Amino acid sequence: MTMKLKHFLVCASMALVCGLAALTSCGSRNSDEKNTAEEDSVPMCSCPHAVICIQPYGNYTKQEASRLLPVLEENFGKWMYGGWQFKVLEPKPLPEAAYVKERDRYRAGTILQELSKNPKKVDGMDAVYIGIAHKDICTDIHNTKNYGIMGLSYCPGNVCVVSDHRIKTKSMVWKLMLHEFCHAFYGAKHCPNDDPKCFMKDAKGKGNVEVQNWLCDSCKR
Numbered sequence: 001m002t003m004k005l006k007h008f009l010v011c012a013s014m015a016l017v018c019g020l021a022a023l024t025s026c027g028s029r030n031s032d033e034k035n036t037a038e039e040d041s042v043p044m045c046s047c048p049h050a051v052i053c054i055q056p057y058g059n060y061t062k063q064e065a066s067r068l069l070p071v072l073e074e075n076f077g078k079w080m081y082g083g084w085q086f087k088v089l090e091p092k093p094l095p096e097a098a099y100v101k102e103r104d105r106y107r108a109g110t111i112l113q114e115l116s117k118n119p120k121k122v123d124g125m126d127a128v129y130i131g132i133a134h135k136d137i138c139t140d141i142h143n144t145k146n147y148g149i150m151g152l153s154y155c156p157g158n159v160c161v162v163s164d165h166r167i168k169t170k171s172m173v174w175k176l177m178l179h180e181f182c183h184a185f186y187g188a189k190h191c192p193n194d195d196p197k198c199f200m201k202d203a204k205g206k207g208n209v210e211v212q213n214w215l216c217d218s219c220k221r
């Protein structure tokens with residue numbers, strides 16, 4: 001994998017921290033980078049494929065994560081052309097090194113670093129890791145240290161983390177996962193149409209997952 005540009009993309013909040021690096025990435029990484037050693041286990045078609053590994057953190061249970069699978073499968077299949085497999089990993093404690101005691105939050109960047117240590121391939125396919133937690137997560141933006149966010153990813157990259165702490169309808173956390181996956185896997189930017197219904201709309205501090213119901217024509221893959 002050639003793209004280790006560590007641009008953070010911050011979602012809950014106002015800023016697109018992701019830089020120009022995102023422009024260079026979309027789409028083609030699968031077909032170009034497979035090599036002969038892996039061809040046996042790699043699907044024959046050239047469309048994007050990934051194994052999406054969901055990593056529950058802290059008191060987010062494996063059962064809760066598993067309950068998201070049907071809606072994830074349905075919507076990834078609907079809005080993103082390709083082959084998507086999901087796995088739920090065994091829950092892990094949130095990394096102690098990520099804890100910010102004063103705010104009772106966990107630093108998302110530290111969680112991403114931990115997720116990055118996982119294998120890059122699973123079952124011969126590119127693996128994308130999505131950490132999920134109930135606890136609040138944060139990063140440094142807008143000259144504010146440990147600013148609370150809903151999700152963070154390497155853009156582009158293969159790791160993301162989301163928290164349902166800041167959304168009212170917790171069962172809709174899958175929309176944050178889809179949003180972060182697009183940042184990571186495709187290097188996607190926020191919705192150019194600023195469509196409130198689009199999963200890729202920049203939440204600008206007040207995420208409104210309740211009204212999101214599609215990837216608009218500009219954001220669809």
Ligand SMILES: [Zn+2]
Binds near residue numbers: 012179183202
């Ligand atoms: Zn975002």
Ligand SMILES: [Zn+2]
Binds near residue numbers: 083
């Ligand atoms: Zn395919």
Ligand SMILES: [Zn+2]
Binds near residue numbers: 190191195215216
């Ligand atoms: Zn859009």
